[in-house]
Amino acid sequence: MDVTEPHDLVDKVMAELPEWLPAQRWFGGKDRPVTSIRPLRAVVLRSEEPVLVHLVVEVAQPDRQEPYQLLITDHVDNYDATQVPELTGALLDLIAEGAEVDGLRFAHEPDVELQTGLRGRPITSEQSNTSIVFGSQYILKLFRKLTYGDNPDLVLHRALRQVGCEHIAQPLGSITGRLDGHTTTVGMLQQFMPDAVDGWAMATTSVRDLMAEADLHADEVGGDFAGEAQRLGQAVASVHADLERALGTQSANAENIERTVRAMVSRLDAVVASVPELRPYVPALREAFEQAKETPDAVAVQHIHGDLHLGQVLRTVQGWLLIDFEGEPGSPIAERVELRSPLRDVAGMLRSFDYAAHQLLVGQPEDHQLTVRALEWSRRNRAAFTEGYAEAASESVGDPRKRGYLLRAFELDKAVYEVAYEHANRPEWLTVPLSSIARITGEGAVQS
């Protein structure tokens, strides 16, 4: 192999990126063509063989220009250095040292001592960033699509650590760079939970059990999930309470609520324009959104998770943890850092229970019995989750069931978003949010 100069490597990679980048799972711009890619910054982390270069490129597409983070090498068969265990170990060592290389700052959190010399192994599950596990202790998330400034994932994790939150994987370090004059988070190191199972796997294990027992009810089968759902509700409420303690809470005024409802309505209008299947529910949806304004007393807004679903929670032997506080990756950063009602997270989780219940039925011939079972599972576990949440909710948030209209509106808003997503990406799943919308609007909400 001939020796590659870091600059040659960058040139070589840049030439191949237009083809390579859109094929990556984490590339967020698959919906439109890439018009051009230009390098923004290259930092050489290792100049001897094999070379390791940190590269930020700007990807131009019609209507958008977005920075992406790459880690490249001249390793024979892989330019993507995140996949090369011998190389990624260097990132951990740099964080442990607290090194700064050409404007790229590696830091560990105060009073954290890191073990070094571990090989890095990329996780195999699909994700929108790239995470690397070191030994069985640490996990480093390299954000792929970068947003200027501090990443909310790091900000919220730090705040939660400060108040001693028990339901997170502790943040241990970070990597920051300068981008267009902004200090920008490009990576976060956290405690890795080797025994963790994500909530989606836990929940679908239970659903599978129920579906195999056609003649038993959800509360009778062995795989009952209600106990877990309830403890999960408690964990989510306690994270909300910790976020409130760390970063405060405010009362939303009528204008805020008005604006929130307006956003829901305009999302509905946009989605219904491209998904005709949604049309029959529009009047009921509009009414439900309007009703959200009728709140009996002040609505608390605070920092929340922002993209909570069963895939963002981990069951460990210590209990449930929440991960990935980045917010909904699709929405603009300004919206993501806005103070919002914690009930949005509750609604996100409720939607996720619905999805977990129905996922085995997608693409299968209609089976009334199984549909009834799925609904039963969803009801039981949504109720248990909400119950758990209410048990541990802070005073400012209170029992979500006492804010039936608002919670329902958040849930429907989320379902409308899902309709758009499924329509564009997975048409056979469209029935899941649509049938939820039909059911929720048909059942009405209880406002106490």
Add this chain to the structure above:
Amino acid sequence: MQEEARPDAALVGLENVPHTGEAIGADGLLVEPQAEDFRSAKLVPRERDWFKGAVFYEVLVRAFSDSNGDGTGDLRGLASRLDYLEWLGVDCLWLPPFYASPLRDGGYDISDFRAVLPEFGSVEDFVYLLDEAHRRGIRVITDLVLNHTSDAHPWFQQSRIDPDGPYGDYYVWSDDDQRYADARIIFVDTESSNWTYDPVRGQFYWHRFFSHQPDLNFENPHVQEAMLDTLRFWLDLGIDGFRLDAVPYLFEAEGTNCENLPRTHDFLKRCRKVVDDEYPGRVLLAEANQWPSDVVEYFGNAEVGGDECHMAFHFPLMPRIFMAVRRESRFPISEILAQTPQIPDGCQWGIFLRNHDELTLEMVTDEERDYMYAEYAKDPRMKANIGIRRRLAPLLENDRNQQELFTAMLLSLPGSPVLYYGDEIGMGDKIGMGDNIWLGDRDAVRTPMQWTPDRNAGFSSCDPGRIYLPVIMDPVYGYQALNVEAQLNNQSSLLHWTRRMIEVRKQHHAFAEGDFTDLGGSNPSVLAYRRRWLRPDGHEDVVLCVNNLSRFPQPVELDLSEHHSSRPVELTGGVVFPTVGDLPYLLTLPGHGFYWFQLVEAGDDSEPR
């Protein structure tokens, strides 16, 4: 008025055998049988840590084999079945109490520590059993209740009639029933107070259990000596140890809950010292139905490897194994093991799936009780099994795969496994059988061992009407189809399978003393763990156990990066699996399936064992 009542008046059937209180010495002390009065058994060659790898077998003398045709199992009958137990691979028998007793609490109400219940035989018969067992390398331990005696015990009889005599202070007496008000009442269904008035002595006596079981007064040094001498009596005869029953309650102190008091631990240290100094190689096993972090106290000082009990039962593990399989989730098991502290070097847990007691959720931290009750209470089928006695097979709906999975976990999780007699052939119980309403629930799991399809299941030659409990006769669990003889003749029977697994377990000391690591993994239905033991030859004996808790086939990817280049060798068949490489190790398991592997290091050329 009671003056002429003999101290042994309440002992039944002991007229012609030596017993406590058959005479009173000039000093007012009761004459008691001495070990020298009997022949003693030859011991198994001494081996300090034998209990750490031993397979225990709980057997009820009454239920196993009847040698004299009176319808009740006995010590000689048990001795006649030792070849079977040796063949099965049992290392140690645990016998629930076989002492003289009015049997108002299953024999745990002991009326003479130095006499055998006549229907079971005699002290000589016990020594015979010991000799026969030891000859086959099988050890024997039995229950000993330190905390209390039956009210029929001559000590209590003397104590109530002669407050100033040598036994006057053997029990905890009081003029009123107000002391120790913070101690909970254990048997709330039958007892309203821990104090009962005795009209003979005109005082109240203290009892943590039933009112017919007065607590001994351990404040009295003579009581302590008397109980140590009780230990010595049986140890001199050759017994291999004791399961000490109800240990947390020996002492009382005002303002405490009277459990786990420091002085109780002090006394256990004295017991241990007697064993270490006078009877090395024998064991003490604590029965303390408490949370593991509290139970470890009963092992004593970790710095000296433990100086109280050698073993203690791990109670919360058992209901959690059931819950994990029911939920198809490893977390109930992983959590409890994560909360189980390290134990001193010289100690070992005893673990079990079933015993003669009910499936209890009696666990000590509130959090755990809430957790378990919340889970069980939500599930009618699990709830129905709480507080009643059931055998393993019916608890698992006679599903062979699950019985094997449970037994495989019992034999591979950390601790010495305790099998319950009959579970090795999948015996049934007597719950929910209309024709047996009269059979009290505690007897449901105490029916005669099923040896053959012959009359009385080969248990006894008596007239079937005289048998102590009818043998099970239903179509599934009945003795005609389900018995030792039939399973011996069938190589694929549960009995042969169980024997084979015990054999495999014994080939790998990692199962006995290896450290335990939960391997986690992304599939919640698969419980995978590693047991690792440093062999004396310097090589590691590493065993990997993978259990599918789900009834559906499951894949699992395990992080075996620490064992890169090792070859997994399946332990029951010796098949070599693909070498561990860079990627997570992929295995697929059938529903309720499990694997045991040895991980053979790349450089280790020694034969896989």
